[in-house]
Amino acid sequence: MKGSDDLKDKDVESLNEIVLSGVNNVYTGASILIGKNEKILYKNTFGTKDENKKLTEEDIFDLASVTKVVGTATAVMRLIDEKQIKLEDKIGKFIEVSRPKSEVTIFELLTHTSGMQAYSNLWQKYRGEELLKHIINIQPQENGYKCYEYSCLNFITLMKIVEEVTQKHFKEYVEDIFNEIGMGNTCFNPKNKDKAVSTSIR
Incomplete structure (x- = not known):
């Protein structure tokens, strides 16, 4: 497929076979679109x-943790591009939080090297702003700083920083970006x- 503006029949057959195998054994449905140079080469639903x-091409999937890349990271990089924040800026510049978390940088949050634990069960006890407040105040693990550990808490903290810098609800700010690019x-x-x-x- 590389270097071509069209898909070969054998490529389409192979793709269909792979997706149908998944539909039969792993998931209930899938929607596929392949495009190049503003041209749609292939689209299908299963x-x-x-x-x-029946699944249609108009149906909407939950992005789940892909939101970290598509939504949160995009919002942060927009603010960096606009020179409103820097990768080396520390959390404490934007939100009130005690040390050592206040010393963690935007870069470390984005790259999961802040030392934050992977997950928290606080959602079982709190909701809404109260939950966010408790998550923001979770401190990095003692021996985890600078070490990679994938953590939802990093991106929840980034969400709060985006809101503080833009003075907009995170949902509103990110959806404005999405609408700008179609x-x-x-x-x-x-x-x-x-x-x-x-x-x-x-």
């Missing part, structure tokens, strides 16, 4: 979006719930 409804269907909490694909069925 399976269902829940137990009964990603109007990429959003938080879509209004049309009928288009939302089930993440899991319990």
